[in-house]
Amino acid sequence: MKLITISSLDGSGKSTQIELLKEYLKSQNKRVFYFHAIEFGLAKKISCLLDIRCPIGHRMSKKEKSVIRANFFQIFLRKIFLMIDLWRFKKLYKKLEKEKFDYILSDRYFYDSIVNIEYLSLLTSDVRKVLLTSDVRKPNLAIYLQTDPQIIMSRERKPDQGMEYLKKKKELYDANFSFWNMKKIDGNQNKESVFEEIKKLCQI
Structure with missing residues (x-):
């Protein structure tokens, strides 16, 4: 079973590319499991349970506003939740292996969670990373889908965090992608060109 992940800024087209890849692999008779690291995360689930706007078992139509600031305790909790999520993912991975899935396609990954923690806490220590x-x-x-924040903000469906947030997050991704052995793809291209590059990297 192969694990393929796509990481990048919000609005870069990660979900579009994961969906294209999923449909392509399914057309090749591969068993594919779609994984969304943020939706899987314990922090997201608890946030949903505590928010009266988000009834249990129902997704709200109103888009949630993204978190761009956090205090020390909130950052500490995110680190704890990340450790728990990694343990939960190991169990999920073993389960999917037993069920003979061919691929896990991850829309965002735990690397994105680490970048977010770095952004919120302004951590730059390699030891902590x-x-x-x-x-x-x-x-x-x-895969790191490197995308210009200006291009993201010019798109119809742009994220709510704003330009400065995207610029800072891009700096963190640019600084980290080699450390995590990510393959960089130019996300400023049209989605068809990006997908062709992804297929080449996947060797499919």
């Missing part, structure tokens, strides 16, 4: 990364399962292929 190594500690956060040490338990992350290494993907068979990790």
Whole structure:
């Protein structure tokens, strides 16, 4: 079973590419499991349960506003939740292996969670980054969709965090992608060109 992940800024087209890849692999008679790291995360589930706007078992139509600031305790909780999520993912991975899935396609990955923690806490220590990364399962292929924030903000469906947030997050992705052995793809291209590059990297 192969694990393929796509990481990048919000609005870069990750979900579009994961969907294209999923449909392509299914057309090749492959068993594919779609994984969304943020939706899977314990922090997201608890946030949903505590928010009266989000009834249990129902997705709200109103788009949730993204978190761009956090205090020390909130950041500490995110780190704890990340460790728990990594353990939960290991169990899920073993389960999917037993069920003979061919691929896990991850829309965002735990690397994105680490970048977000770095952004919120302004951590730049390589030691802390190594500690956060040490338990992350290494993907068979990790893709970084490098996209210009100005292009993202010019699109019809642009994220709500704003330009400065995207610029800072891009700096963090640019600084980290080699550390995590990610393959970089130019996300400023049209979606068809991006997908062709992804297929080449996947060797499919």
